[in-house]
Amino acid sequence: MQPVRIGLCGLGTVGQGVLRVLKRNGSEIARRAGRRIETRIASSRTPKPELDLAGIEHTTDVFQIADDPNVDVLVELIGGEEPARELVLRAIERGKHVVTANKALIAVHGNEIFEAAQQRGVIVAFEAAVAGGIPIIKAIREGLSANRINWVIGIINGTSNYILTEMGENDGGYGIALSAAQRLGYAEADPSFDVGGVDAAHKITILASIAFGIPLNFPGAHIEGITSITPVDIAYAGELGFRVKPLAITRATDGAIELRVHPALVPKDRLLASVDGVMNAVLVNSDAVGSTLYYGPGAGGEPTASSVVGDMVDVVRAMTVDPTNRVPHLAFQPDRLSDIPVLGIEDVATPCYLRMLAADEPGVLARVAQFLSDRKISIESVIQKYREVHDENGKRWVPIVILTHAARERDLNAALAAIEAMDSIRGSINRVRVESLDAAP
Numbered sequence: 001m002q003p004v005r006i007g008l009c010g011l012g013t014v015g016q017g018v019l020r021v022l023k024r025n026g027s028e029i030a031r032r033a034g035r036r037i038e039t040r041i042a043s044s045r046t047p048k049p050e051l052d053l054a055g056i057e058h059t060t061d062v063f064q065i066a067d068d069p070n071v072d073v074l075v076e077l078i079g080g081e082e083p084a085r086e087l088v089l090r091a092i093e094r095g096k097h098v099v100t101a102n103k104a105l106i107a108v109h110g111n112e113i114f115e116a117a118q119q120r121g122v123i124v125a126f127e128a129a130v131a132g133g134i135p136i137i138k139a140i141r142e143g144l145s146a147n148r149i150n151w152v153i154g155i156i157n158g159t160s161n162y163i164l165t166e167m168g169e170n171d172g173g174y175g176i177a178l179s180a181a182q183r184l185g186y187a188e189a190d191p192s193f194d195v196g197g198v199d200a201a202h203k204i205t206i207l208a209s210i211a212f213g214i215p216l217n218f219p220g221a222h223i224e225g226i227t228s229i230t231p232v233d234i235a236y237a238g239e240l241g242f243r244v245k246p247l248a249i250t251r252a253t254d255g256a257i258e259l260r261v262h263p264a265l266v267p268k269d270r271l272l273a274s275v276d277g278v279m280n281a282v283l284v285n286s287d288a289v290g291s292t293l294y295y296g297p298g299a300g301g302e303p304t305a306s307s308v309v310g311d312m313v314d315v316v317r318a319m320t321v322d323p324t325n326r327v328p329h330l331a332f333q334p335d336r337l338s339d340i341p342v343l344g345i346e347d348v349a350t351p352c353y354l355r356m357l358a359a360d361e362p363g364v365l366a367r368v369a370q371f372l373s374d375r376k377i378s379i380e381s382v383i384q385k386y387r388e389v390h391d392e393n394g395k396r397w398v399p400i401v402i403l404t405h406a407a408r409e410r411d412l413n414a415a416l417a418a419i420e421a422m423d424s425i426r427g428s429i430n431r432v433r434v435e436s437l438d439a440a441p
Contacts, residue, residue, distance in 0.1 A: 003036035004316050006099075007065035009087065010077030011044040011051065014101055014128070014308065017301030018075065019051075021309050029309065033316040037309075041065055066090040073315055075308065076100040085109045088124070092116045097319065099311040101128035101304055107202035107218040110209075114329045121323040125311035130203040131156050131280045133303030134296040135310065140210050140284060141331040147286035149211040151251035151258075153437065156203045158278030158298045159187045159194035160226050160246035164263070165276040168234045168243065174227060186278050196225035197246075197261040204248035207282070208259050212252055212340065213332035217259065220342030224262035233355060233430060236383060236401045237265050240353070243273040247435060256343040265353050265434040272437060283437065346410040351380065351434035353403055354416070357389070359424035360396040368400070368425075371418045375411040377404050397426055403434070 008015055022029065022037060030036045041057040043065055048058065059065070065074055066087055074091040076098060078084055084105045088098050092113070100106065106113070106126050117124045127137045131154070140149065155161050159181055166177035178195070181187035193199045201221040209216045226246050237244050242265035251258040266273040271293055275281040280298030285291045297303040318326050328334060358364045369379060383401040391397065404412070416429050 001035050003038045004033075004072050004312075004319070005038050005040040005070055006073045006075055006312065007068060007071035007096075008039055008042040008056075008075050008077070009062050009065055010079070011042055011048050012077065013301040014304045015042070015044075015077045016051065017303075017305030018077070018308050021302060021305045025309075029313060033313045035316055037312055037316065040070055041068060062087055063090065066094060066096070069094075071096060072319075073097045073099060073312060075312070076102055076105070077308070078102075079104070081105060081108055085113070088113055089116055092120050092122055092124070095120060095122060097123045097125075097315045099125045099128075099308055099315060101126070101308055103129040103199070103202040103206065105129075107205040107216055110206070110216040110329075114334070117329065118323075118334055123315050123318060123326065124329060125315055126206070127311050128304050128307035130206050131282060131294070132296070132298040132300060133306045134280060134282065134294050134298065135307065136207070136282045136284075136294050137210060138310075139292075139294060140207065142327060144284065144286055144289065144292075145331070147288045149252070150285045150287065151249070152204070152207050152211050152282060152284050153247055153249045153251075153272070153435065154204070154207070154280065154282035155245055155272065155275050156248050156280050156282065156298060157194050157197075157200040157246055158280060159191060160197075160200070160263075161275065161280075162186050162278045163195065164226060164229065164234070164244055164246060167229070167231055168238075171231050171235075173231060174229065195227055197223040200246065200248040201261045204250055204259065204261060207248075208250035208257060210331045211250060211284075212257055213330070213337050214257060214340050215337055216330075217342050220259055222260040222262070222345040222348075224260075226263050228430065229263050229432070230430070232399075233353070233432060236355060237353065237432075238268075239383060240265070240381065240401075240403055241268055242266060242353075242434070243268055244432065245273065245275070249435065253343055256341050256347075258348055259342045260345060260348065263432055264350075265432055267436060270437045346413070347408060349406045349408045351404055351406050351436070352412060353401065353432045353434060355399060355401050355430040356419065357397045357426040358400050359426070360398045361424060364422075364424045365400060367422065368402070368419055371415050372402075372404065374418075375407070375415040377407040377411060377415055379403070380405050391426070 163177040
């Protein structure tokens with residue numbers, strides 16, 4: 001049987017990992033797929049004389065691969081939205097199947113891409129777009145297809161997780177931890193997509209669509225980064241029995257879907273709280289099986305290549321299948337996707353950790369509690385330690401840490417605005433949401 005010929009777009013860390021995996025495990029992969037997979041042509045922005053590309057044509061024009069009639073599957077590893085979108089749509093138009101590791105491409109342009117693929121009868125596979133080497137898309141889309149998904153919560157950005165882990169273990173600030181991440185190659189020179197939450201938001205947008213059968217809705221995601229977290233917050237969280245983790249969350253509520261990315265306090269006894277460093281983990285809660293945890297490396301050349309090549313195998317297996325009988329791109333049949341709205345963050349209800357600096361004088365805590373009570377926000381616990389600071393006038397201020405019960409965001413915002421307006425409260429209040437992960441292992 002003729003081998004399946006791939007065109008590899010991008011020879012960076014992941015592209016080189018794909019070449020190594022295909023070369024090392026080629027015979028085993030062919031046994032699984034039923035046909036050999038051959039790399040016919042590869043592209044990079046500049047020539048790559050240091051790579052062994054024997055038998056592989058090389059080009060610096062990525063669109064040459066989309067136009068090549070001898071390519072069956074285009075593998076997109078160039079990243080970003082453009083020209084990746086144009087490249088993938090051109091490949092689809094020419095009847096090529098596509099494998100991609102590009103989370104931004106799928107989260108932002110996936111609806112357009114999948115519609116084009118459906119019309120042309122080709123497959124777009126994207127397992128590597130979320131959580132690197134963890135097969136979470138396949139797990140939700142296929143392994144849990146008998147279940148109604150209740151929620152998906154994950155640590156799906158290794159850079160942010162490494163920084164918060166480093167801050168907690170070494171008592172250093174954000175800047176010190178970021179520098180360590182950059183020195184070790186875990187963070188880019190410009191880490192804003194990672195620490196700002198955008199990378200995780202791309203990924204959770206994809207998982208939300210697969211879990212709940214909704215069109216991809218990246219603009220609806222609420223995104224917060226980790227830059228406001230301090231070692232003080234991490235220490236107080238520990239005293240309260242929590243760890244601070246960078247979470248991506250999607251949850252089914254009454255008639256809407258939550259879709260949010262932000263740091264959160266997680267109880268120390270939850271497995272997700274033990275996921276440290278650059279590792280990723282995704283926790284899925286569903287009605288039949290309960291909670292299942294998927295853990296592993298979320299990035300890196302060969303871990304991500306594992307998912308990319310796994311997608312190649314799936315494409316090869318399904319190439320001759322009637323397109324109407326293939327696994328749907330977003331788990332649900334395209335005509336059965338539901339346009340369920342994404343819940344605005346102001347209507348999301350969570351417990352919260354609040355840290356404020358208050359004047360060391362009688363009645364302050366009582367007034368703070370009253371403002372919360374006025375918005376029907378109850379207090380679970382309070383820490384008021386005598387770690388005083390003095391301002392330029394010699395006035396004494398002490399930190400107060402409050403853990404609230406679940407409250408709607410709009411109510412909490414109103415209460416915090418009133419509290420911050422008090423003369424006896426200095427500066428802004430630091431807030432971190434709490435996720436108890438009920439029904440989690």
